[in-house]
Amino acid sequence: MKRINLFFIIPIFIAITLLPVLAQENVVVLREVAQWKFSREEKVVVSFFPCVVVDCQKLGITDGLYKAYFPDGFVLSLDKTGKVLEAYYLVSPNNQAAFNQNLELYGKIGLEQFSEKVQKRIKLLKAEAERISPELVKYLMAGKYPEALSEIEKSLEAAKGEAKEASGKTKVASLLGLRSFVYYLIGDNEKAGQQAQEALSLGSDNQWAKRAAAIVCLVKGQDCDRALSLLSPSDEVDGLLQVLIYSKQGQLQKAVEVFLALADEISGREEAFLENLADKARTSLSPYAAAKMAEAENLEKNGQLAEALKIYGQVMKLAEDEQAKKLRTHLSEIYKAHPEFREMPEEARKYYVRSEVMNREGKFLESLTECRKALKIAPLSPDLYKALALNCAKLEKFKLAVANMNIYLELFPDAPDARAAKDLIYQWEYLLEEKGK
Numbered sequence: 001m002k003r004i005n006l007f008f009i010i011p012i013f014i015a016i017t018l019l020p021v022l023a024q025e026n027v028v029v030l031r032e033v034a035q036w037k038f039s040r041e042e043k044v045v046v047s048f049f050p051c052v053v054v055d056c057q058k059l060g061i062t063d064g065l066y067k068a069y070f071p072d073g074f075v076l077s078l079d080k081t082g083k084v085l086e087a088y089y090l091v092s093p094n095n096q097a098a099f100n101q102n103l104e105l106y107g108k109i110g111l112e113q114f115s116e117k118v119q120k121r122i123k124l125l126k127a128e129a130e131r132i133s134p135e136l137v138k139y140l141m142a143g144k145y146p147e148a149l150s151e152i153e154k155s156l157e158a159a160k161g162e163a164k165e166a167s168g169k170t171k172v173a174s175l176l177g178l179r180s181f182v183y184y185l186i187g188d189n190e191k192a193g194q195q196a197q198e199a200l201s202l203g204s205d206n207q208w209a210k211r212a213a214a215i216v217c218l219v220k221g222q223d224c225d226r227a228l229s230l231l232s233p234s235d236e237v238d239g240l241l242q243v244l245i246y247s248k249q250g251q252l253q254k255a256v257e258v259f260l261a262l263a264d265e266i267s268g269r270e271e272a273f274l275e276n277l278a279d280k281a282r283t284s285l286s287p288y289a290a291a292k293m294a295e296a297e298n299l300e301k302n303g304q305l306a307e308a309l310k311i312y313g314q315v316m317k318l319a320e321d322e323q324a325k326k327l328r329t330h331l332s333e334i335y336k337a338h339p340e341f342r343e344m345p346e347e348a349r350k351y352y353v354r355s356e357v358m359n360r361e362g363k364f365l366e367s368l369t370e371c372r373k374a375l376k377i378a379p380l381s382p383d384l385y386k387a388l389a390l391n392c393a394k395l396e397k398f399k400l401a402v403a404n405m406n407i408y409l410e411l412f413p414d415a416p417d418a419r420a421a422k423d424l425i426y427q428w429e430y431l432l433e434e435k436g437k
């Protein structure tokens with residue numbers, strides 16, 4: 001029989017038995033926890049986990065972890081200084097009733113009256129009620145809409161049994177709103193409108209029910225101003241829905257402003273449903289893009305090439321895929337005749353150099369951010385698309401890496417490293433295939 005190493009077991013036993021005492025002694029942690037409470041009377045259990053129990057190195061801490069457990073399933077993870085490392089909901093049968101009660105109390109009232117931390121907790125509370133299954137998320141990201149609709153149906157059947165509770169009602173509204181969105185993406189406007197109206201009839205103010213109001217506007221032409229007021233332009237999905245509504249109303253200039261504010265963020269995303277929504281938004285903006293294209297072509301014919309290129313830069317962001325590709329081919333011909341226009345302006349070069357340094361240091365996400373700053377200034381610079389592609393590859397965003405390297409080659413087909421760039425595309429395409437298996 002193996003002998004048990006008591007020198008290892010005893011410290012763990014002592015540490016675990018002292019958890020409540022140690023937690024209560026840390027006044028800084030308790031003070032932070034109190035700021036997340038809905039009321040002073042709310043009872044919270046705070047426990048301490050030493051580094052022999054949790055992986056402190058992975059968490060970036062040295063003196064153990066504190067966890068605060070709230071009655072409705074809300075959990076805070078903190079270090080000894082009271083810094084919040086994580087905040088989330090973990091709902092179980094034991095706390096479901098308290099969760100439903102708090103959702104009923106706080107889920108439909110304005111946040112302005114609460115502190116910043118309580119506001120964040122309420123947002124997490126509502127987000128948990130709306131949470132969709134991982135399988136459904138996977139199908140939406142891959143653009144597998146028939147599978148997504150099937151998964152929504154399963155989730156609805158489960159949620160309808162809880163519909164009398166606040167959380168169940170919210171989830172049903174959320175799923176109906178999401179189903180209306182999927183129907184809209186696949187072009188079934190009749191079903192999209194029906195599902196959206198059903199979601200709105202539940203009177204829920206969750207995110208997908210708000211988006212259902214946008215679907216009602218887009219497919220039925222009803223309550224468009226209300227729908228606009230419910231959407232947040234800083235959110236990619238909400239912003240693109242706003243673009244579509246403004247376009248429907250004939251406010252193309254406003255639609256373009258919202259789209260351009262989102263364009264860089266959207267170009268860095270790989271979710272199929274977001275790409276499909278962005279494609280619909282671009283289609284709605286095609287009359288504006290065509291008018292700007294004609295304006296740029298006239299400037300070019302009149303020898304005002306610098307002014308034309310500024311407008312071409314905007315058109316390239318707004319244009320649909322085929323039009324954008326044709327434009328890049330045309331730009332490559334301009335650059336061949338006037339290589340000076342291929343040069344990056346000094347202001348953009350500053351961010352490009354910073355991006356290169358960060359890339360060498362292994363700070364790929366920060367490098368990507370700097371590269372995008374440069375692209376805002378010089379949206380037609382071939383070198384920036386190559387840099388963007390290389391950063392995306394380092395972050396294993398191979399689909400984006402391929403797309404951006406193709407843009408580089410379209411703008412600069414005779415680049416000295418064109419062969420190497422094409423070989424990288426083949427490598428990334430292979431890695432994409434492997435990732436998809």
